[in-house]
Amino acid sequence: MTVTVQTTRQMDATAASRPNTEAERFVEFIDVEKSYDGRTFAVTRLNMHVAKGEFLTLLGPSGSGKTTTLNMLAGFERPTHGSITLNGQPVDRLPPYERNIGMVFQNYALFPHMTVEENVAFPLSVRKFSKTETTQRVHKALDMIQLRKFGDRRPGQLSGGQQQRVALARALVFEPSLVLMDEPLGALDKKLREHMQLEIKQLHSMLGVTIVYVTHDQSEALTMSDRVAVFNNGGIAQIGTPDSLYTQPANPFVASFIGENNTLEGVVDHVSGTECQVSLTGGGRIRATPIDLEGQGTACLVALRPECIQIARSGTNDNAFEATVEGRIYLGDHLRLLARLQNGQLLTVKVSPETMMITGETISLGWSQRDCRAFPTQ
Amino acid sequence: MRTAPDTADAKSIAAAIRRSQTRERLRSFGLATPLLVLLLLSFGIPIAILLSRAIYDPTIANALPRTSVAMQSWSGNGIPDDETFNALAADLKANQQQGNISEFAKSLNARLPGARSQILKTARALDKEGVSDPASVVKSVPFWTSPATWSTIENGRHALTSFYLLSAVDLRWTADGSLERVPPEQAIFLRVFARTFLVAATVTLATLILGFPLAYLISSVPKTVGAILIIAVLLPFWTSILVRTAAWTVLLQKFGLVNDVLLWLGVTGTRLDLMYSRVGLIIAMTHIQLPFTLLPIYSVMRTIQPSQMRAAYSLGGRPLTSFLRVYLPQVVPGIMAGCLLTFILCLGYYITPALIGGAGDQLISNFIANYVNVELNWEMAAALSFILLVFTMALYAVFARVLGLDRLKPV
Numbered sequence: 130m131t132v133t134v135q136t137t138r139q140m141d142a143t144a145a146s147r148p149n150t151e152a153e154r155f156v157e158f159i160d161v162e163k164s165y166d167g168r169t170f171a172v173t174r175l176n177m178h179v180a181k182g183e184f185l186t187l188l189g190p191s192g193s194g195k196t197t198t199l200n201m202l203a204g205f206e207r208p209t210h211g212s213i214t215l216n217g218q219p220v221d222r223l224p225p226y227e228r229n230i231g232m233v234f235q236n237y238a239l240f241p242h243m244t245v246e247e248n249v250a251f252p253l254s255v256r257k258f259s260k261t262e263t264t265q266r267v268h269k270a271l272d273m274i275q276l277r278k279f280g281d282r283r284p285g286q287l288s289g290g291q292q293q294r295v296a297l298a299r300a301l302v303f304e305p306s307l308v309l310m311d312e313p314l315g316a317l318d319k320k321l322r323e324h325m326q327l328e329i330k331q332l333h334s335m336l337g338v339t340i341v342y343v344t345h346d347q348s349e350a351l352t353m354s355d356r357v358a359v360f361n362n363g364g365i366a367q368i369g370t371p372d373s374l375y376t377q378p379a380n381p382f383v384a385s386f387i388g389e390n391n392t393l394e395g396v397v398d399h400v401s402g403t404e405c406q407v408s409l410t411g412g413g414r415i416r417a418t419p420i421d422l423e424g425q426g427t428a429c430l431v432a433l434r435p436e437c438i439q440i441a442r443s444g445t446n447d448n449a450f451e452a453t454v455e456g457r458i459y460l461g462d463h464l465r466l467l468a469r470l471q472n473g474q475l476l477t478v479k480v481s482p483e484t485m486m487i488t489g490e491t492i493s494l495g496w497s498q499r500d501c502r503a504f505p506t507q
Numbered sequence: 508m509r510t511a512p513d514t515a516d517a518k519s520i521a522a523a524i525r526r527s528q529t530r531e532r533l534r535s536f537g538l539a540t541p542l543l544v545l546l547l548l549s550f551g552i553p554i555a556i557l558l559s560r561a562i563y564d565p566t567i568a569n570a571l572p573r574t575s576v577a578m579q580s581w582s583g584n585g586i587p588d589d590e591t592f593n594a595l596a597a598d599l600k601a602n603q604q605q606g607n608i609s610e611f612a613k614s615l616n617a618r619l620p621g622a623r624s625q626i627l628k629t630a631r632a633l634d635k636e637g638v639s640d641p642a643s644v645v646k647s648v649p650f651w652t653s654p655a656t657w658s659t660i661e662n663g664r665h666a667l668t669s670f671y672l673l674s675a676v677d678l679r680w681t682a683d684g685s686l687e688r689v690p691p692e693q694a695i696f697l698r699v700f701a702r703t704f705l706v707a708a709t710v711t712l713a714t715l716i717l718g719f720p721l722a723y724l725i726s727s728v729p730k731t732v733g734a735i736l737i738i739a740v741l742l743p744f745w746t747s748i749l750v751r752t753a754a755w756t757v758l759l760q761k762f763g764l765v766n767d768v769l770l771w772l773g774v775t776g777t778r779l780d781l782m783y784s785r786v787g788l789i790i791a792m793t794h795i796q797l798p799f800t801l802l803p804i805y806s807v808m809r810t811i812q813p814s815q816m817r818a819a820y821s822l823g824g825r826p827l828t829s830f831l832r833v834y835l836p837q838v839v840p841g842i843m844a845g846c847l848l849t850f851i852l853c854l855g856y857y858i859t860p861a862l863i864g865g866a867g868d869q870l871i872s873n874f875i876a877n878y879v880n881v882e883l884n885w886e887m888a889a890a891l892s893f894i895l896l897v898f899t900m901a902l903y904a905v906f907a908r909v910l911g912l913d914r915l916k917p918v
Contacts (some may be wrong), residue, residue, distance in 0.1 A: 205817055223818040226829075238818035242836045250821035251832070299822065309821075 133278060148167060148178055151217060155181040156202065156307065156340055161211035163197050164218070171197040172330045173363040175211070180305075184333050186342045188350040189360030190386070195343050196294070198360070202341065203309050206229050215307065231300030231308040235315050237292045239284035245271070245295050246280040252303040270298040272334070277417070301336065310342045314349065326352055347387050351375065359383050379420065381504045384432035391432040391438075391476045400424050407431055407503055412474035417446045417503040428506040435479040439502035440492055447498035452476065454490045469493060510873050516832045516910050558896075561671050561889035567663035570611035571598045572685060575664045589642050590875040595651070596633055596641030619659045623649035644692055671890035676700075696874070696891065700898070703870040706789065706860075707853035711800070711846050713793040718801035720843070726808035733780040737805075756782060759863065783865035791863050792856060799852060800845040803898055807841030847906055854899055 138506065147200060148154055156179035163172040172194040176391050179185045187195035193343055200206040202213060204224065204225030220228055231252075239248050249270050253263045271277040275292040276287075284292050300308055310329075314322045320390065330353050333340055350357045352369040358368040359382070365388075367379045378384035395407040398414065405419040407429060417431050441449070452468035455475070459465075465480040466486060478494065568575055573594035581587040584705055600609040608630045616623035629648050645651050662670060672685070673679055677694040681687050683791040688694060725736045743751055758764045758783040766778045809832065815874065819829035857872040864870075871891060878888035 203821055205820075225817070226823050226825055228821075229823070230821060232818065234814045234818060236812060236814055238812065238814040240815065240818075240833055240837075251824070253821065255824045255828055255832075305821065354892035425872075506766070 142178075144310040144386060147176075151396075153180040154178050154200060154214070155216060156341070157182075158198070158202075159214070160213045161198075161201065161208045163194075163201060163206060166208045170424040172208075172362050173199070175364060176497075177358060177368065179339060182278045182337050182339055184330075184340045184342065184353060184355045186350040186354040186357045187360055188302060188343060188344060188357050188386075189366075190345060193360035194363040195345075195358075195360045199309055199311055199341060199343050202445070203230055203232055216336055220357065229303075229305050229307075231299045231303070231305040233288070233293075233296050233308070233310040233313045237284070237296045237316075239292055239296055240301070243283055244281050244283060245276065248284065248295060249299045249302050252299065266302055270302040273402045274298045274328075285419060289317055293325060294328070297332065298442065301332070301338065305338070306343070307339045312344055313342075315344075322349070329353065344475060345505070346482060351387070359386060361386075378432065378502065381432060381507065384502065385505070389435055389477065390432045391435060393397075393433065393474055394430055395431060395503075397427045397429055398421055404498060405503055409472055409474065411474060413470065413472045415501065416498040416501055420502050420504050422503060422505055429503045430506055431501050431503045433496060433501040435475070435477045438476065438478045438494050438496045440480060440484065440486075441495045447496070448501070450492050450495060451497040452492055453490050454486050454492060456488060457486060468492065470494075517597070528851055542885050557885070558893050559889070560886050561675075561893045562668060563662070563666055564612060564614070564668050564671070564687050565666040566614040567660065568666045570602055570607060570614075571595065571660070574598050578661060578664060579655075581661070583658070583661060585650055585654055592642035592645050592651070592856050598642070599645070600633045613883075615659065615663065617655065617887065619664060621648070622656070622659075652895070662724075671886045672893065673885065675890040675894045696871075696894075699727060699869070699871050699874055700894070703872075703895075704898075706785075706792070706856075706868070706870060707850050709789055710792045710796055710853050711850045714791065714796050714800035714849050715842065715846055717793065719804060719842070721872050722801050722805040722808055722841075725805055727812075740798050743794070748795060749858055752791060752862050753794055755794070755859075756862055759787045759790070760901060766779045781869075782863060785864070788860055788864040788868050791859050792853060795859065796847045796849045796853065800849045800865050802837060803845035803848065804841040811837050831856070843906065847903070849905070851899055854895065861885055 149365050156177045158177040161172060161175040162170055164170045166260075171355055175198060177192075177198075178329060187198060189195045197206060201208050208221065212244075214219055214220065214499065215230075239249065243251070246267055249267045250263050253266060258266070264505060268277065268281075271280055276291060276294055279287060279291065284295065287295065293316075294312070296406065313329075314325050317325060320441055326349060329340075332338075342350075342353065352376075354371060356368060356370055359366045359374065361382050367383045368375060369377075374383060374387050377492070378387060381392070384390050393409055393415070395409040397419075398406040398408055400419050400422050403418060404416060405422060407412055408414050409431075413433065422429060444468070450470050452470050454466055456467040457464060458467075462482065464480050464482045464484055464486075466480060466484075468476050470476060470479055480486075548777065571594075574591060575596040577591040578587060581591060594730075599608070602671055608627065612623040612626040612630075615626060625648060629645060631649075632638075632644050650656055662668065670679070675696050676688070677689050677697045677874055678686050679689050721736075721740070725733045727741075728736070736754065741851045760766075761778050761780065765781060770778065779786075781790070809896055815833055816829055817836070819833040820826075824833065854870075856870055856874050857876055860868055860870045861876075864873075872895075875888045875891050875895075878884045879890070
């Protein structure tokens with residue numbers, strides 16, 4: 130859960146880009162740090178904002194600080210340094226029950242001794258809503274999740290998916306402007322999870338509520354979010370729209386964490402503007418797009434997505450290599466080839482399932498300079 | 508789901524399932540048989556025999572067979588005829604010669620205080636050489652011409668008796684066959700029952716007040732700290748109840764540690780009488796019972812996820828509201844189980860009140876023990892035990908009904 134103090138250039142870069150309008154700064158983390166023992170940090174120098182109505186996902190491996198960040202926003206944890214504002218007001222001194230933030234938990238956290246209706250009515254009754262208003266809102270919320278006829282049941286009598294929908298209704302029924310979700314679909318099976326992703330997405334666009342969502346599942350993050358903040362080692366490695374993260378990863382961590390990537394090691398020959406040339410370890414040269422590269426002689430990692438590699442008879446591409454097919458994995462909608470370059474590097478190549486290839490065959494592979502990104506080795 | 512192809516098949520399948528389930532049940536029952544037999548022999552039957560003595564006392568009927576026959580024609584008013592006196596004289600003489608007279612005397616004495624010496628005196632007189640008119644010897648003792656004596660014998664000559672059970676709740680039959688309260692100076696048992704229930708309720712409440720926060724603490728601290736606390740709670744549990752009670756007598760006595768500390772702190776100016784007092788008794792019983800109340804509560808608390816309270820807070824519940832509406836209702840089954848356990852165990856406390864309680868703090872078990880060990884009146888002991896058992900079971904039934912036994916199961 131904790132890492133030693135470190136700063137990276139990416140974090141400094143995010144700190145600089147502070148939006149101007151109030152609506153864009155609906156939630157703001159300013160230099161937030163969290164340490165549990167005073168020596169190691171669960172979250173380091175976090176600067177982040179969430180716009181009103183936005184669906185922001187905090188994505189990262191376990192221990193990267195995303196849940197701690199969410200808990201600080203909910204008020205369950207206090208930052209050891211820095212400040213969090215909600216709607217322009219600092220909330221550091223507000224206890225969770227005064228923040229008016231809805232929250233959905235991974236294990237649902239439904240109250241087992243109350244019926245579904247009582248669960249959903251809880252936030253209204255503690256706010257002293259009138260009886261008629263409460264009934265009306267509870268029915269509306271249960272209609273929204275299509276569980277009106279299950280109102281008298283106990284949570285234990287519902288399936289996992291139904292329980293999660295009740296938890297959603299309970300977090301939304303008091304119309305909070307911000308809803309936090311902590312891996313809410315983690316306990317569901319794949320099919321149900323995908324269905325619930327759509328349902329949450331629909332609720333988001335229907336209600337216009339701001340959602341901060343925590344997950345370690347990158348496909349879930351890409352499917353649902355307006356923007357994704359990729360967490361690593363207690364800080365944000367990169368924040369941006371799903372397609373920008375996928376197509377323009379800012380560092381090797383994001384490149385390998387989001388989607389799949391082939392990683393090639395090498396040393397920079399020369400950099401000129403948006404192009405560079407890299408000598409690969411084991412032989413061969415490729416042209417790539419430099420990201421934060423210092424210049425000649427720097428050790429670097431080149432990231433290349435499997436679907437960006439084409440099989441070509443002649444070298445029409447920026448980069449062309451001969452390779453031997455070592456394996457083929459049939460996956461229905463596509464075929465995955467394991468191809469060994471002459472320098473010993475193994476590449477994964479994603480091709481159409483009709484491609485006729487046999488193990489041991491020699492093929493030529495090619496890819497564009499724009500599709501491979503060279504990062505300095507960290 | 509696939510259904511059975513036709514009804515005949517379906518029926519035979521259902522029968523086969525039933526057969527296999529029955530076999531399964533018999534097998535598991537068979538495994539439990541040794542235990543059931545042991546329980547029946549060492550527990551069920553002895554208790555049934557003992558309790559039966561509360562309503563079945565053949566001593567008087569056995570001692571006075573001739574008198575019993577003669578009394579069948581008696582109207583029940585005043586004193587019976589001479590024939591009965593002759594029969595009684597013969598019975599008394601026979602008892603005296605067979606050496607059974609003191610058993611009979613004791614039994615009648617339990618119902619009619621003072622009867623013992625009269626019976627022994629009469630029996631000795633009858634056993635002398637050359638008694639020509641035994642009936643008049645008997646009649647010469649005023650005890651035998653009192654209607655109360657004869658109505659007591661009339662009641663006692665039937666082996667089945669309600670005497671002991673009624674005595675256990677301070678009631679008796681009058682000579683004219685109606686129920687009445689025994690005179691206040693003899694009425695002790697209802698007071699003792701009330702005292703027993705009061706002490707049990709006080710101890711239960713005290714263990715709950717002390718145990719609930721401790722259980723909460725243990726369930727919320729990190730596992731290693733919790734394990735140490737649990738051991739601290741359980742440690743006294745591993746010593747015998749007698750040793751713990753003896754330890755409290757050392758601590759509570761007039762020049763004991765507790766008084767020393769209270770005096771030193773200036774809480775009190777004089778040394779308190781903690782030994783042989785209700786306060787001392789309740790302190791010692793609370794200490795002994797604490798784990799019984801605490802452990803069921805703790806085991807329920809441990810199953811409540813921390814996210815429950817977080818969810819309550821995030822939904823706008825203030826700490827007290829969240830505690831009362833989300834946390835407490837989920838702990839209620841544990842509280843009920845723990846309190847019921849402690850309360851029922853307290854009803855049967857014997858050693859601690861005997862050693863620490865004063866004369867006014869003896870509970871019903873002390874009286875039962877006294878009847879068994881000292882007075883040798885097992886009928887009375889059985890009657891008191893029976894009443895205690897009925898009270899306890901009624902209480903349990905009320906608990907189960909009001910709270911619903913299903914709530915004692917984890918959700």
